[in-house]
Amino acid sequence: MSSSGILSAPGGEISLFPSTRVPLAVKLLGKSIEGISKNAFRLLLQLVVNAIEGRVTQDGCLDKIRRQCQIQKGQQAPDNLDELFAGLHAIVHAFLRLEPGSLKPEIFENELKDLKFSEECISDMVGVLYGPKRASFDAALLREPSTPHLPRMERMQWRVDVIISSNALSRVLEPSIQVRMTMTDGSIVYFTASISRFHQLRHAVAAALREMGHLEQKSLLKG
Structure with a gap:
């Protein structure tokens, strides 16, 4: 186990969270992610990406997602979007703390399945986190005030x-x-x-x- 809470999965592979140290936000996410529409999930994931990249998050952004879901396809967005956002943010942040390439996509997908993610949601997560934006994510994390670093x-x-x-x-x-x-x-x-x-x-x-x-x-x- 590492200081960031990462544990080797069976077979010596890296896992995202050890079973004993899954953040509360992720546990709550597993109880509320089922049934979320593809459109609502993508809007929520984009909001998480914006937060990771340090873009300003406006007040009422979750209410805006609810309205967009209703306008575009008449879908009812989940009431607990705040819990969904917190859980997704915890997953993305934990993933980016890993060395690039250390967590195999198939292991990550299996962990998302255990959290009740649909196949479409898993595909979106993998596309974002294993895509070309990884370098910009890493640069954004280094700019975080909470990230310990020394002048070079x-x-x-x-x-x-x-x-x-x-x-x-x-x-x-x-x-x-x-x-x-x-x-x-x-x-x-x-x-x-x-x-x-x-x-x-x-x-x-x-x-x-x-x-x-x-x-x-x-x-x-x-x-």
Whole structure:
């Protein structure tokens, strides 16, 4: 099981939710998704997509869906659209937390069937989540304030200086490396290191990257 609640399905495959940690919104969704019209579901799914992409959700949008269903085909939209929206949003958000390609479509479809999704609704979900919009979804999640992230290095400048003398010694001739890094948040990091210290830093970074690679291979952190 990972920190995000993803569990390996039988056979070692990745699953969307473990049975013991299914969000309440998803449990309620399974009780109310049956019988929803294709038109109402697509309007609701589009609303979820808009929310994920960070578009402004206007007040009364669910009432608008109810009216659209009645006008277009005379269909009666479910009264609990708020519960349906919350459940769909939880599913889409959990899916996007997984590494692309880690959840096989057939497993995802089976999980939706267990939640009482119709074949048409499953087809729409798969088309949206496995389609070309995945990259824009990932970019939108990175912009979320709740997504923990650190500023990245945007530009780096460096030079090698040689100290000819100091207050303590008349002749040093010891080279040092001066580094100036500009980060994506506008901050500037500046440091000076001796050649030996720089090699220690280089070794520590290489060791950290190697350890991160090992951790990524473990199922505990997948997703």
